[in-house]
Amino acid sequence: MKFLLAYPLGALVRPNKRDRVISLSEVRSVLIFRYDALGDAVISTPVWRLIKQRYPQIRIGVVGSARNRALLACDPDIDTVYTISRKPDLRSLRELLRARKGDWQIALNLFFSD
Secondary structure, eight states: HHHHHHHHHHHHOOOOOOOSSGGGGGGOOEEEOOSSSSSHHHHHHHHHHHOOOOOOOTTEEEEOOTTTTHHHHHHOOOOOOEOOSOOHHHHHHHHHHHHHEEEEEEEEOTTTTO
16 A cells, blocks of 8 residues: 555655755755654654754754654754654645645655655
């Protein structure tokens, strides 16, 4: 089932593949996908911490789950939090559409089981 949903969600997000390496000094915004358990979100915090530490001008967004939303919302290095569920529902679709309007330049998928 998740493979049937992956294509429509990818079409919704519409990623553009790059043919060259992008320097972080050129990046304005990064959206990070980490919508699983709380502990997995905790071990991912160094990713956005280091980006924000070295490039404070970069806007950081994280797509999280209801389980890790409170942790993500109080993190000072995260500018925007989106909450989705692994099961497709209307609220998750709305959050993905809201993220799409966020004009994210780079998307990092740190959710490795999907």
